[in-house]
Amino acid sequence: MNETTSTVADEVSSYGEILARDGVPAALISMRDIWRTYQMGEEQVHALRGVSFDVQRGEYVAIIGPSGSGKSTLMNIIGCLDTPTRGRYWINGKLVSEMDDDELARIRNKEVGFVFQTFNLLPRATALHNVELPLIYAGVPAAERHERAKRALMSVDLADRMTHKPNELSGGQRQRVAIARALVNHPSILLADEPTGALDTATSREIMNLFERLHAEGNTIIVVTHEPEVAARAHRIISIRDGRIEKDERIK
Amino acid sequence: MRLTALFGEAFRLALWSLRANKLRTFLTLLGIIVGVAAVITVVTIIKGLDQTVANTFSSQGSTVFSVSKRPMVILSREDLVRFNKRKDVTEEDAEALARACSSCWRIGIAANSPNALVKYGDQKSENVLVRGISLSMFAIDDVNLAAGRTWTETEGAAARHVCVVGADILANLFGGASPEEVLGRTLRIAGQPFEIIGVAERLGSIFGFSRDNFVYIPYEAYRRVFGGRTSIIIFVQARNAEELEATKDEVRTIMRNRRGKTFLDEDDGFALETQDVFLDLYQKATSNIYLVTIGVAAISLVVGGIVVMNIMLVSVTERTREIGIRKAVGARRRDILTQFLVEAVTLTAIGGAIGVGLGFGTAYGLALVLGFPVLISVWSAVLGVGVSSAVGVASGLWPAWKAARLDPVEALRAE
Numbered sequence: 306m307n308e309t310t311s312t313v314a315d316e317v318s319s320y321g322e323i324l325a326r327d328g329v330p331a332a333l334i335s336m337r338d339i340w341r342t343y344q345m346g347e348e349q350v351h352a353l354r355g356v357s358f359d360v361q362r363g364e365y366v367a368i369i370g371p372s373g374s375g376k377s378t379l380m381n382i383i384g385c386l387d388t389p390t391r392g393r394y395w396i397n398g399k400l401v402s403e404m405d406d407d408e409l410a411r412i413r414n415k416e417v418g419f420v421f422q423t424f425n426l427l428p429r430a431t432a433l434h435n436v437e438l439p440l441i442y443a444g445v446p447a448a449e450r451h452e453r454a455k456r457a458l459m460s461v462d463l464a465d466r467m468t469h470k471p472n473e474l475s476g477g478q479r480q481r482v483a484i485a486r487a488l489v490n491h492p493s494i495l496l497a498d499e500p501t502g503a504l505d506t507a508t509s510r511e512i513m514n515l516f517e518r519l520h521a522e523g524n525t526i527i528v529v530t531h532e533p534e535v536a537a538r539a540h541r542i543i544s545i546r547d548g549r550i551e552k553d554e555r556i557k
Numbered sequence: 558m559r560l561t562a563l564f565g566e567a568f569r570l571a572l573w574s575l576r577a578n579k580l581r582t583f584l585t586l587l588g589i590i591v592g593v594a595a596v597i598t599v600v601t602i603i604k605g606l607d608q609t610v611a612n613t614f615s616s617q618g619s620t621v622f623s624v625s626k627r628p629m630v631i632l633s634r635e636d637l638v639r640f641n642k643r644k645d646v647t648e649e650d651a652e653a654l655a656r657a658c659s660s661c662w663r664i665g666i667a668a669n670s671p672n673a674l675v676k677y678g679d680q681k682s683e684n685v686l687v688r689g690i691s692l693s694m695f696a697i698d699d700v701n702l703a704a705g706r707t708w709t710e711t712e713g714a715a716a717r718h719v720c721v722v723g724a725d726i727l728a729n730l731f732g733g734a735s736p737e738e739v740l741g742r743t744l745r746i747a748g749q750p751f752e753i754i755g756v757a758e759r760l761g762s763i764f765g766f767s768r769d770n771f772v773y774i775p776y777e778a779y780r781r782v783f784g785g786r787t788s789i790i791i792f793v794q795a796r797n798a799e800e801l802e803a804t805k806d807e808v809r810t811i812m813r814n815r816r817g818k819t820f821l822d823e824d825d826g827f828a829l830e831t832q833d834v835f836l837d838l839y840q841k842a843t844s845n846i847y848l849v850t851i852g853v854a855a856i857s858l859v860v861g862g863i864v865v866m867n868i869m870l871v872s873v874t875e876r877t878r879e880i881g882i883r884k885a886v887g888a889r890r891r892d893i894l895t896q897f898l899v900e901a902v903t904l905t906a907i908g909g910a911i912g913v914g915l916g917f918g919t920a921y922g923l924a925l926v927l928g929f930p931v932l933i934s935v936w937s938a939v940l941g942v943g944v945s946s947a948v949g950v951a952s953g954l955w956p957a958w959k960a961a962r963l964d965p966v967e968a969l970r971a972e
Contacts, residue, residue: 381966384885386884386885386965386966386969387965387966406889406890407889407890407891410884410887410888410889410890410892411887411889413884413885413886413887414886414887415887419885419886421969425878425881425882425885425969426882427879427882429573429577438882438883438886439886439887441562441563441566442563442883442886442887442888442889442892443887444562445562446562447562447565450562486886490887
């Protein structure tokens with residue numbers, strides 16, 4: 306009950322915001338003049354200097370750039386782990402750039418599924434429990450939670466590894482657990498940060514194939530990477546350099 | 558629903574970390590275990606003592622009081638000097654009460670010689686309480702005999718050298734002979750022969766002091782052997798507990814008249830006491846013990862709480878990345894806060910439970926050695942676990958708050 310009302314309230318307020326400015330962005334993700342500035346002692350460091358782009362529902366986007374280009378900062382902002390210093394950012398019509406900590410936590414829970422380079426699984430928990438984690442914070446009842454977590458693990462072909470702990474799984478299997486965890490709460494975007502960075506070539510290919518399949522099933526995917534082979538799988542590549550978008554090209 | 562899921566998750570986590578670091582957990586909880594165990598032990602033992610004391614003093618009952626020159630408990634030298642200046646309480650006082658006191662049911666007199674030497678053959682026993690008593694004292698003190706009889710009125714009046722002995726006399730002078738065997742034997746008390754005509758039932762000991770190391774002899778015989786110039790104690794029994802106060806008032810009035818005291822005199826010139834004096838003293842002593850124990854427990858709980866806080870801070874640092882992961886998948890500040898608080902409380906509650914167990918165990922062992930009943934009270938167990946849980950909340954709050962405030966980006970970057 307509560308959840309419905311708060312969601313409605315979010316939408317109403319962001320709708321008001323939008324009307325007051327330049328209209329409702331129809332895109333799933335919409336960034337307008339995003340700046341992120343860090344204070345390093347006396348000096349101000351601009352990690353992002355006015356980034357603007359849209360991502361439509363169902364797109365498969367790669368964000369590439371050399372280290373220090375600001376792509377990690379951009380990923381953190383897309384994933385709502387961080388907030389921009391300036392500029393506006395909408396996910397799914399919600400103006401997240403103005404949200405507080407707890408509202409951002411809810412967006413991360415409902416709208417974003419993270420896949421990390423180092424998997425970031427809880428080491429002491431089983432695969433099943435790791436996948437259940439977002440559902441616990443979403444308040445899903447235990448029985449439904451198990452059911453959905455099992456289905457998510459099945460969809461990444463790990464039906465026989467549910468009770469294993471991360472240290473009993475191979476790198477590729479761990480990353481697939483992480484992908485199941487990212488997908489279990491049906492997020493709007495799947496956000497992957499160097500998802501194959503810790504994997505060998507064969508396993509990398511396997512994971513990228515899985516991404517392709519998930520995309521084909523209708524998921525919106527954003528991959529942050531510096532590997533050209535990984536980026537080449539996407540349908541659109543956004544290149545970042547010195548905190549700005551250098552190139553934004555559709556390749557498929 | 559969300560809350561139960563969160564508590565389930567937090568509780569599961571708490572058990573994980575306890576199992577992962579058994580030794581560390583134990584050391585962390587030591588302060589709390591000791592604090593709770595100390596309180597439980599002391600409370601349990603004092604409860605047991607209370608029971609013993611209540612049983613002991615109820616043998617004379619709440620209808621008996623004594624009239625004596627000095628009170629049973631004297632707290633200062635000045636008081637002792639003052640009491641010694643009073644007139645002796647004498648047989649004449651007792652006779653006057655017997656004549657004039659209409660509400661007195663029984664009146665008895667006693668004179669004590671606390672450290673008399675008693676011999677049988679070449680066996681001797683020091684520190685025996687030799688008591689010269691009137692026959693009525695057997696009824697007032699509710700003395701039951703294991704064997705033999707008390708003396709008769711005639712024997713008493715004739716100052717016959719007969720005696721009734723306590724169970725310790727059999728053990729110390731007769732090598733543990735049975736009560737029947739010693740009847741008719743002759744003891745030497747202060748050099749005079751006394752024939753044993755009765756043996757009292759065993760009363761047991763209190764605080765390690767035996768209550769069976771006595772010899773009762775007729776008051777008239779006592780006076781001849783020990784001399785008549787000591788002050789005696791008069792025991793008065795009221796008909797029932799309701800009349801006790803009225804009886805005390807009547808006795809007080811009669812005694813004050815005999816001492817020539819007017820209503821202007823503050824001091825009675827004698828002490829009129831029930832056994833409540835001992836109970837008061839006992840309660841004062843135990844309440845002090847309670848206070849000291851609570852002090853010790855409070856200190857160990859505070860120290861224990863600081864240790865728990867310290868270990869929780871370590872735990873937050875160690876698990877920074879885990880906190881980052883949880884935040885990334887949607888944990889809010891209050892979710893992380895709850896998690897670490899539940900963990901701290903689970904930890905300390907387990908410590909409290911161990912302390913309760915240890916405390917009951919220690920109390921049981923001590924009670925077995927010292928010989929009094931163990932009364933396990935549920936509320937002290939509940940309180941022990943409850944207080945240690947509260948310590949968990951207090952010491953977990955700051956670490957949990959630190960964890961909740963972590964920045965997710967920073968936390969995910971941690972090793």
